[in-house]
Amino acid sequence: MHLIDVDHPLIDHKLAVLRDRTTNSAVFRQLVDELVTLLAYEATRHVRTEPVEIATPVAVAQCHRIAAPRPIVVPILRAGLGMLEGMTRLLPTAEVGFLGMKRDERTLEVDTYANRLPDDLSGRQCFIVDPMLATGHTLTDATNYLLDRGARDVTALCLLAAPEGLTYLEEAIGDRANVTVVTAAVDDHLNELGYIVPGLGDAGDRLYGIVD
Ligand SMILES: O=P(O)(O)OC[C@H]1O[C@H](OP(=O)(O)OP(=O)(O)O)[C@H](O)[C@@H]1O
Numbered sequence: 001m002h003l004i005d006v007d008h009p010l011i012d013h014k015l016a017v018l019r020d021r022t023t024n025s026a027v028f029r030q031l032v033d034e035l036v037t038l039l040a041y042e043a044t045r046h047v048r049t050e051p052v053e054i055a056t057p058v059a060v061a062q063c064h065r066i067a068a069p070r071p072i073v074v075p076i077l078r079a080g081l082g083m084l085e086g087m088t089r090l091l092p093t094a095e096v097g098f099l100g101m102k103r104d105e106r107t108l109e110v111d112t113y114a115n116r117l118p119d120d121l122s123g124r125q126c127f128i129v130d131p132m133l134a135t136g137h138t139l140t141d142a143t144n145y146l147l148d149r150g151a152r153d154v155t156a157l158c159l160l161a162a163p164e165g166l167t168y169l170e171e172a173i174g175d176r177a178n179v180t181v182v183t184a185a186v187d188d189h190l191n192e193l194g195y196i197v198p199g200l201g202d203a204g205d206r207l208y209g210i211v212d
């Protein structure tokens with residue numbers, strides 16, 4: 001597993017406002033959207049391209065464009081939806097698949113309640129978007145889901161990651177695939193409830209309001 005902890009003063013600033021408990025949902029959503037754009041710039045650095053000749057008004061230019069098969073972006077519902085638009089703005093030709101996953105807040109195990117993904121992901125570059133990597137159970141299950149469908153190149157974009165979750169993911173995936181985590185920050189630890197410390201609280205609740 002490869003970890004990219006993106007270091008940029010704009011990310012630091014936006015993350016500071018995002019973490020603030022007094023930041024309301026509207027501002028929170030806006031900041032998530034802006035942060036994913038900054039992370040996506042790093043996360044797509046190795047997106048596959050192919051050469052193409054483009055006729056400019058002056059001459060023919062040797063250019064590159066994103067190669068087929070097109071990448072796929074997979075938001076993990078619910079909170080990952082807050083990162084989808086920022087990601088597809090940078091990768092407008094990407095396909096979008098969906099995974100609905102909810103962790104049981106008592107056992108911290110994951111329930112997958114929805115999936116809408118192509119059956120065959122071989123040869124596809126996959127970009128999972130989910131703001132929080134806490135115990136790592138959700139991201140590990142999501143990654144396994146894609147690997148089971150033939151994907152071998154998976155990049156996860158997270159706003160915050162916990163060291164415990166990164167270790168769990170690395171041990172669970174091993175060398176079965178090329179998995180990269182791109183994050184805005186690696187926080188200190190998980191508390192006894194499985195929340196990232198200092199974190200930002202429950203990302204889904206802060207984006208969309210509290211749903212039981
Ligand atoms: O690393 P883990 O310990 O598995 O936790 C991380 C997961 O928790 C949050 O989702 P949640 O289960 O709260 O669902 P939600 O997006 O509907 O709020 C978050 O968006 C991740 O998907």
Ligand SMILES: O=c1cc[nH]c(=O)[nH]1
Pocket residue numbers: 132134194195196197199200201202203204
């Ligand atoms: O801190 C955490 C951990 C899991 N999910 C969240 O939304 N926040």
Ligand SMILES: [Mg+2]
Pocket residue numbers: 079202203204205
């Ligand atoms: Mg939640």
